[in-house]
Amino acid sequence: MSRPSPAVWRRALAALLFVLVTAGCATTGQPSAAAGPPTLTLATGFTIDDLDPLENAFWGPEFGYVELLMRPERGGAPTPWVLAGLDNPQPLVWRLTLRDNVTFVDKAPLTPAALAELLTYQLTENDDLAAALPGASAAATGPKEVTLTTARPAPNVPALLADESMVPVYDVAAYKRHKASGAPVADLVKAGLYTGPYIVDSLDAQSMQLSPRADHWAGKPALDDLTVKFVPEASARIQAVQAGEADIALYPPTATAPTLAGRTDSFFVTGEPVGGTFMFELNQRVAPFDDPLVRRAVYAGIDYTEIADKVMNRLYSPSTGLYAPSRPWAEKTQVTDTARAAALLDQAGWTRTGDGPRTKAGTALRFSVLTYPQQPDSDALALAVQAQLTRLGVGVDIRQVPDTQAAQKDRTGWQAAVSGNGFISFGGDYLSPLGRYLRSTGPRNNTGTADPELDAMIDRLGVELDPAARDTQLRAIQARVADNGYLGYLGMRRPAVVTGPAWRGYAVPISNLWVTHQTAPRA
Amino acid sequence: MLLLLGRRIGQALVTLAGAGLLVFGMLAVTPGDPARRVLEARGVREPSPEAVAAMRDQLRLDDPLVVRFGRWAAHAATGDLGLSWRTGNPVSAEFAARLPATLRLTGVSLLLAVAAALLLGVTAALGAGRWPDALSRGIALAVLVVPSFVLGVVVLDVLVVRAGLGRVIADGTWATVFLPALVLALGSVATWSRVLRTSLLEAGSATYLRVSTARGAGRVRRLLVHQLPNAAAPFLTMVGLGTAALIGGAPIVESVFTWPGIGRYTVEAINGRDMPVIVGFTLVAVLTYVLAGLVVDLVCAAIDPRLRGQR
Numbered sequence: 055m056s057r058p059s060p061a062v063w064r065r066a067l068a069a070l071l072f073v074l075v076t077a078g079c080a081t082t083g084q085p086s087a088a089a090g091p092p093t094l095t096l097a098t099g100f101t102i103d104d105l106d107p108l109e110n111a112f113w114g115p116e117f118g119y120v121e122l123l124m125r126p127e128r129g130g131a132p133t134p135w136v137l138a139g140l141d142n143p144q145p146l147v148w149r150l151t152l153r154d155n156v157t158f159v160d161k162a163p164l165t166p167a168a169l170a171e172l173l174t175y176q177l178t179e180n181d182d183l184a185a186a187l188p189g190a191s192a193a194a195t196g197p198k199e200v201t202l203t204t205a206r207p208a209p210n211v212p213a214l215l216a217d218e219s220m221v222p223v224y225d226v227a228a229y230k231r232h233k234a235s236g237a238p239v240a241d242l243v244k245a246g247l248y249t250g251p252y253i254v255d256s257l258d259a260q261s262m263q264l265s266p267r268a269d270h271w272a273g274k275p276a277l278d279d280l281t282v283k284f285v286p287e288a289s290a291r292i293q294a295v296q297a298g299e300a301d302i303a304l305y306p307p308t309a310t311a312p313t314l315a316g317r318t319d320s321f322f323v324t325g326e327p328v329g330g331t332f333m334f335e336l337n338q339r340v341a342p343f344d345d346p347l348v349r350r351a352v353y354a355g356i357d358y359t360e361i362a363d364k365v366m367n368r369l370y371s372p373s374t375g376l377y378a379p380s381r382p383w384a385e386k387t388q389v390t391d392t393a394r395a396a397a398l399l400d401q402a403g404w405t406r407t408g409d410g411p412r413t414k415a416g417t418a419l420r421f422s423v424l425t426y427p428q429q430p431d432s433d434a435l436a437l438a439v440q441a442q443l444t445r446l447g448v449g450v451d452i453r454q455v456p457d458t459q460a461a462q463k464d465r466t467g468w469q470a471a472v473s474g475n476g477f478i479s480f481g482g483d484y485l486s487p488l489g490r491y492l493r494s495t496g497p498r499n500n501t502g503t504a505d506p507e508l509d510a511m512i513d514r515l516g517v518e519l520d521p522a523a524r525d526t527q528l529r530a531i532q533a534r535v536a537d538n539g540y541l542g543y544l545g546m547r548r549p550a551v552v553t554g555p556a557w558r559g560y561a562v563p564i565s566n567l568w569v570t571h572q573t574a575p576r577a
Numbered sequence: 578m579l580l581l582l583g584r585r586i587g588q589a590l591v592t593l594a595g596a597g598l599l600v601f602g603m604l605a606v607t608p609g610d611p612a613r614r615v616l617e618a619r620g621v622r623e624p625s626p627e628a629v630a631a632m633r634d635q636l637r638l639d640d641p642l643v644v645r646f647g648r649w650a651a652h653a654a655t656g657d658l659g660l661s662w663r664t665g666n667p668v669s670a671e672f673a674a675r676l677p678a679t680l681r682l683t684g685v686s687l688l689l690a691v692a693a694a695l696l697l698g699v700t701a702a703l704g705a706g707r708w709p710d711a712l713s714r715g716i717a718l719a720v721l722v723v724p725s726f727v728l729g730v731v732v733l734d735v736l737v738v739r740a741g742l743g744r745v746i747a748d749g750t751w752a753t754v755f756l757p758a759l760v761l762a763l764g765s766v767a768t769w770s771r772v773l774r775t776s777l778l779e780a781g782s783a784t785y786l787r788v789s790t791a792r793g794a795g796r797v798r799r800l801l802v803h804q805l806p807n808a809a810a811p812f813l814t815m816v817g818l819g820t821a822a823l824i825g826g827a828p829i830v831e832s833v834f835t836w837p838g839i840g841r842y843t844v845e846a847i848n849g850r851d852m853p854v855i856v857g858f859t860l861v862a863v864l865t866y867v868l869a870g871l872v873v874d875l876v877c878a879a880i881d882p883r884l885r886g887q888r
Contacts, residue, residue: 097746101845103663103664109665181625181627181628181631182625182628185625185627259674259675259837259842260746260748260749260835260837283746285746285835286832286835286841286844286845286848287832287833287835289730289733289833290733290745290746290832290833290834290835293730293733293734293737293738293745294745294746296738296745297737297738297741297744297745299744299745299746300746319738456609457609459609459610459613460609460610497625497626
């Protein structure tokens with residue numbers, strides 16, 4: 055084999071250096087200059103795969119291209135959105151009144167017949183809606199009116215219609231035509247299925263581009279241009295804001311808030327929470343939580359204000375019960391009272407001498423609490439609980455597991471858990487969480503709550519249509535839960551985003567409704 | 578040569594089958610219900626038991642593990658890696674859509690790594706025992722000990738956010754490839770440059786170099802004409818295997834830089850417990866590794882006649 059000549063080697067090295075230098079020049083791609091308000095670029099952690107209304111329409115209300123029949127509200131009572139009104143003239147009858155001039159992007163009007171077809175189709179295709187309203191049916195009953203008939207009184211209908219995963223408003227006839235055509239799901243971008251103030255112009259794995267809809271029923275929306283970028287890495291989302299490539303980064307980790315202090319290119323903007331974020335579940339099937347006195351003592355021994363203000367640096371609001379104080383039925387059932395906690399433990403037979411742990415028949419009062427890495431805040435909260443309960447003479451071990459739900463399937467294999475579960479749905483549904491977490495047969499009744507009286511109270515609430523009576527019943531349920539130490543919350547995380555300077559005044563919405571018809575820059 | 582080729586292909590197939598079995602088995606015992614994960618990955622925050630049961634049925638998760646693996650392996654042999662649990666699209670198609678971006682990133686990264694390793698390795702060899710050698714070693718150590726995800730975040734903060742160079746959200750084009758490629762390359766530069774330095778110094782101790790010197794060859798000529806070709810075999814071996822490692826390291830860098838390639842897609846799949854995608858990526862990585870090893874063997878045999886007769 056002949057050796058390459060020196061000239062060949064020199065040329066090879068020169069070529070490598072050329073590649074290095076030219077590739078280096080490629081770094082000069084600048085961030086896209088802001089086109090000037092009113093435009094908005096959001097960086098979110100989740101990718102929207104397609105516009106299929108049965109699979110992915112729940113993203114739409116969050117980014118302004120899909121609307122709901124009702125709008126979730128902070129106070130808990132949804133208000134009409136695409137509907138002009140929602141009445142309940144009889145226990146089993148809900149009358150839906152349509153707004154004028156609501157059309158889909160494909161120009162088809164949202165008629166009562168189209169709305170009835172939508173409700174009927176969703177009751178068939180959406181398992182969650184069918185389970186929430188078993189036996190319900192819908193029919194057009196007037197020029198602007200649709201009647202929804204339920205098999206039993208369903209006071210949560212307004213909340214269900216305000217839930218993004220239940221009834222997104224879309225053109226069912228056009229969707230059926232698309233399905234029948236066999237066209238790829240990507241073609242739905244051009245199908246014009248929705249009624250929102252923004253139209254999706256393009257969607258790929260990196261981003262979604264939207265433009266305002268001049269013929270929207272509420273008029274032209276505030277933004278001239280809307281872009282949603284899919285950025286899974288949280289730090290990259292925030293850096294995108296700092297580099298001017300995005301205006302708002304969604305889902306920032308709580309731990310990033312201190313790192314942004316003093317910066318002028320990015321701001322950690324928080325809103326008011328609408329409910330608890332982290333449940334503190336105590337397993338009633340095993341000691342020491344098979345004793346309600348111990349459960350009540352633990353809940354009374356936790357300093358919720360300290361957790362919110364000092365441990366979580368005011369990025370949380372103190373938990374006061376199962377619901378946020380903004381709910382009209384909220385009861386302040388979680389009150390820190392260490393003297394009361396100590397008395398309850400004494401009453402339960404767990405006594406203490408000096409500063410040591412409490413004991414009973416030679417056994418120290420100690421339990422382990424599950425946390426999980428997907429929610430780093432669960433560890434911080436568990437550490438706070440550990441420190442606070444140690445002062446009461448209660449030992450706490452922290453055990454991080456890959457999946458708390460999987461660990462809790464072993465009904466007696468765990469004692470306590472910090473779990474990221476809300477107690478009210480996006481639409482404001484207060485019924486489903488009660489049945490899920492506290493009913494004896496609830497699918498997520500991890501704590502082993504088995505109280506026939508509580509079950510009966512939940513059943514009565516499930517058919518109570520009068521708001522005043524509903525509130526009274528909800529207060530009674532909260533009192534019973536607290537009196538027996540069935541469930542509590544450690545904190546309410548404030549919803550947060552990271553914004554650039556032009557959006558520093560952004561009002562963090564409830565229910566992740568990031569973009570609405572009115573959304574505009576607010577410095 | 579044909580015997581070598583046949584043996585290596587056989588080894589590759591066994592390796593692929595073993596890797597597939599291992600990864601499939603590990604994911605099968607991962608805590609958590611894949612059906613629930615899939616629903617959550619699709620945005621269903623509180624999947625109902627009915628929805629979970631329906632998804633388990635759809636994914637045929639209640640079949641015995643052996644049956645599931647057999648079904649998957651039979652399809653994989655024909656290039657069908659199944660459907661993504663999250664998106665419902667064929668995994669092969671998802672990979673194909675993202676392959677150009679990943680190839681662009683790894684290609685540029687490979688060029689940068691080879692160029693930088695040559696520069697550092699040759700500099701260290703020429704200045705062995707003196708400050709160029711120490712500087713080269715220092716640089717190599719520095720880039721070796723810093724993990725790529727840390728380096729990526731720092732590079733983004735310093736060069737992009739503060740200095741305004743480049744973009745945080747890379748779009749997969751040539752204009753945005755340099756920074757992620759650089760970060761991906763640096764880990765390889767460290768080892769490659771040190772291997773090259775050692776090989777060059779070994780080649781430099783050969784007796785024929787004294788003859789070359791006596792015939793008037795200068796230092797640079799001796800290095801480029803005599804030492805470098807003789808040091809090429811171990812260096813190329815490292816580069817070949819390192820190329821496969823670049824593919825393996827791409828998920829982290831692609832995620833940090835939001836690079837729209839197979840690696841980032843795989844990280845999203847891991848978060849969503851999207852088993853077909855994870856296993857598919859593993860197979861692609863193993864296949865790349867095996868093919869790279871095979872190519873390196875053949876290239877080294879072509880470059881160095883002494884290696885042709887070795888088994």
